[in-house]
Amino acid sequence: MNPVTLTTKLIAVIGQIQAHSGLDCPQLTGATKPVGNVPGFDSKIWPVATTILSSEIGAPIPNDVNIFVDETTKLPRSIDEIAAFVSEWLRKQAKKEGAE
Structure with missing residues (x-):
């Protein structure tokens, strides 16, 4: 899937979660790092x-795949980095x- 499409969908998902949670949502761009920059957006x-994004794009992403934090560096990913990773x-x- 195209990273640009994923970026758009991820921004919508995060905005939806923040609205449903009654939490503030900063202006979201591809450079925004949800972990640390979006209030209340934590490991819970x-x-x-991830589940909502998976549903939106019609492709399974298991919950054990952490799309928000880089496993190697342990640093939060930006929305653009998340989109590229998921793609x-x-x-x-x-x-x-x-191959199977």
Whole structure:
């Protein structure tokens, strides 16, 4: 899936979660890092956001895949980085399924 499309959908998902939670939502851009920059957006919310995004794009993303924090560096990803990560992850999954 195209990272630009993923960025748009992820911004909408985060905005929706913040609105439903009654929390403030800063202006979201591709450079925004949800972890640390979006009030209340923590490890309890990540699986919810991942599930909603998965539903929005029609592709499964398991909850054990942390799209919000880089596993190697342990640093939060920006929305653009998350979109690129998910795009690449989905590509690898499709390739893996095609090989089976």
